[in-house]
Amino acid sequence: MNTPQGLRMCPLFAGLPEDNLKELSTIAIGKKFARGELIFSDGDAGEGFYVVIHGRVKLFKLGMDGREQILHFVANGDPFGEVTLFSGVSYPAFARAATDLEVLFFKRNDFEALVRQDPQLSLNMIAIMSHHLRRFATLVEELSLKDVPARVAKYLLDSATRNGREHDAGIEFDLDISKTELAQRLGTISETISRTLGKMKSTGIIDTNGKKVTILDMDTLEEVASGLRK
Amino acid sequence: MNTPQGLRMCPLFAGLPEDNLKELSTIAIGKKFARGELIFSDGDAGEGFYVVIHGRVKLFKLGMDGREQILHFVANGDPFGEVTLFSGVSYPAFARAATDLEVLFFKRNDFEALVRQDPQLSLNMIAIMSHHLRRFATLVEELSLKDVPARVAKYLLDSATRNGREHDAGIEFDLDISKTELAQRLGTISETISRTLGKMKSTGIIDTNGKKVTILDMDTLEEVASGLRK
DNA sequence: CCCAATCCTTGACTTAAGTCAATGTCGACC
DNA sequence: GGTCGACATTGACTTAAGTCAAGGATTGGG
Numbered sequence: 001m002n003t004p005q006g007l008r009m010c011p012l013f014a015g016l017p018e019d020n021l022k023e024l025s026t027i028a029i030g031k032k033f034a035r036g037e038l039i040f041s042d043g044d045a046g047e048g049f050y051v052v053i054h055g056r057v058k059l060f061k062l063g064m065d066g067r068e069q070i071l072h073f074v075a076n077g078d079p080f081g082e083v084t085l086f087s088g089v090s091y092p093a094f095a096r097a098a099t100d101l102e103v104l105f106f107k108r109n110d111f112e113a114l115v116r117q118d119p120q121l122s123l124n125m126i127a128i129m130s131h132h133l134r135r136f137a138t139l140v141e142e143l144s145l146k147d148v149p150a151r152v153a154k155y156l157l158d159s160a161t162r163n164g165r166e167h168d169a170g171i172e173f174d175l176d177i178s179k180t181e182l183a184q185r186l187g188t189i190s191e192t193i194s195r196t197l198g199k200m201k202s203t204g205i206i207d208t209n210g211k212k213v214t215i216l217d218m219d220t221l222e223e224v225a226s227g228l229r230k
Numbered sequence: 231m232n233t234p235q236g237l238r239m240c241p242l243f244a245g246l247p248e249d250n251l252k253e254l255s256t257i258a259i260g261k262k263f264a265r266g267e268l269i270f271s272d273g274d275a276g277e278g279f280y281v282v283i284h285g286r287v288k289l290f291k292l293g294m295d296g297r298e299q300i301l302h303f304v305a306n307g308d309p310f311g312e313v314t315l316f317s318g319v320s321y322p323a324f325a326r327a328a329t330d331l332e333v334l335f336f337k338r339n340d341f342e343a344l345v346r347q348d349p350q351l352s353l354n355m356i357a358i359m360s361h362h363l364r365r366f367a368t369l370v371e372e373l374s375l376k377d378v379p380a381r382v383a384k385y386l387l388d389s390a391t392r393n394g395r396e397h398d399a400g401i402e403f404d405l406d407i408s409k410t411e412l413a414q415r416l417g418t419i420s421e422t423i424s425r426t427l428g429k430m431k432s433t434g435i436i437d438t439n440g441k442k443v444t445i446l447d448m449d450t451l452e453e454v455a456s457g458l459r460k
Numbered sequence: 461c462c463c464a465a466t467c468c469t470t471g472a473c474t475t476a477a478g479t480c481a482a483t484g485t486c487g488a489c490c
Numbered sequence: 491g492g493t494c495g496a497c498a499t500t501g502a503c504t505t506a507a508g509t510c511a512a513g514g515a516t517t518g519g520g
Contacts, residue, residue, distance in 0.1 A: 062375075069371060085360070092368070115352075119349070119352065122356065123346065126316050129363065130314075133322070139370055144299040147506070180467070187374040191470085195470085198470085419477085428499080
């Protein structure tokens with residue numbers, strides 16, 4: 001994966017000339033982390049950024065009481081920690097390996113020279129940052145303006161759109177993160193997630209079995225997601 | 231302000247060669263908006279982005295009940311709506327003129343060609359986006375993990391750092407936004423802001439008189455801001 | 461299969477903060 | 491100076507959701 005061909009799979013490096021891919025593969029430093037290991041902490045000096053080769057990373061903020069708010073997950077091909085390249089010197093969040101993990105690390109100084117000479121690389125970086133900004137705007141909207149059932153409903157709908165399979169009774173998919181992580185992503189606690197899913201189940205909107213979710217009443221779930229119904 | 235010299239005042243255009251500033255001044259379209267006027271809506275097709283020449287813009291999300299969550303304010307020299315340049319085709323939030331306003335509008339097609347040819351411009355864009363991402367990470371942290379008094383206290387401390395004047399009794403500054411806007415920025419309602427400030431006043435932490443705030447007990451305020459004290 | 465650790469669920473209770481209503485204050489305009 | 495609209499304050503009440511505790515379910519390793 002530390003080859004020009006391998007790097008081309010990453011959106012950040014798409015469309016780059018062979019020479020620059022070669023240069024990138026020489027400055028890339030491979031690293032491995034075990035599941036649960038901290039990659040960097042909020043406020044740590046940022047010497048560079050990472051690209052996920054294999055696995056998943058959880059980026060999060062930590063509250064005084066130990067609560068976590070997940071900002072987002074990043075997976076194969078995604079960069080993270082890139083904010084430190086050009087703005088400030090510290091990481092603005094914690095990053096932890098959510099699975100066993102392989103990443104490439106790019107030192108700021110090495111990378112910046114390349115960005116200066118390759119317009120496509122800088123455009124790719126801008127596109128990725130734009131995507132992150134959009135995602136944040138949505139997260140802020142949900143945390144501030146929607147109640148928990150609406151957030152859960154929206155998450156279920158988004159999951160069904162991404163991974164759902166038509167089924168006898170409705171649309172079925174497997175939750176891709178644990179209930180605890182779901183709570184941390186939606187800005188709540190796992191007790192509330194259990195209660196909310198339980199209520200949706202008892203009112204016939206969904207059915208669940210372990211990680212499996214079946215959406216039984218899509219219309220009502222959409223109403224809950226949009227705040228038209230509790 | 232629609233001149234190369236004028237444009238140079240904007241962080242996005244800092245350090246650019248004269249030729250490119252000239253080019254930018256030819257593609258820039260001046261626009262004016264009256265206070266309160268909507269510039270674009272969440273979901274509108276994004277044809278380009280704006281730079282504030284004179285005045286202030288409020289970027290916000292809107293809830294089902296009419297509540298607003300302010301994402302941030304932008305003022306002189308700041309770009310906004312730049313996310314649509316490279317990622318998706320719609321604006322991800324509302325933008326409204328918070329004062330009488332003059333802006334420059336840059337069409338996406340015109341601007342993109344310039345970004346491709348000027349590394350400094352793309353780096354400036356990346357730096358600005360990085361700054362916005364940091365700001366969002368902080369906003370998410372506060373909305374999810376801090377209670378309202380802590381958010382208010384932090385806002386007061388930040389304001390004192392930016393605009394505070396030493397005074398007999400403590401540090402004094404004028405609130406730069408209305409109490410309603412403060413509530414919308416901090417993810418709450420104005421009643422709660424009144425109550426919170428009133429409590430801080432009655433416990434001797436601060437004194438207020440209209441828009442004027444005096445911090446009387448900086449240490450306690452810092453404890454409230456960090457969640458060590460209610 | 462057993463056990464330990466971790467995750468999940470459920471219930472009782474509490475609380476931060478929102479809803480609604482009424483009243484007061486401020487600033488702009490005539 | 492008076493009026494009006496917008497903003498701010500205060501109080502009573504309600505509620506969404508968090509805290510705490512206990513027990514159940516699941517998973518992975520030996």
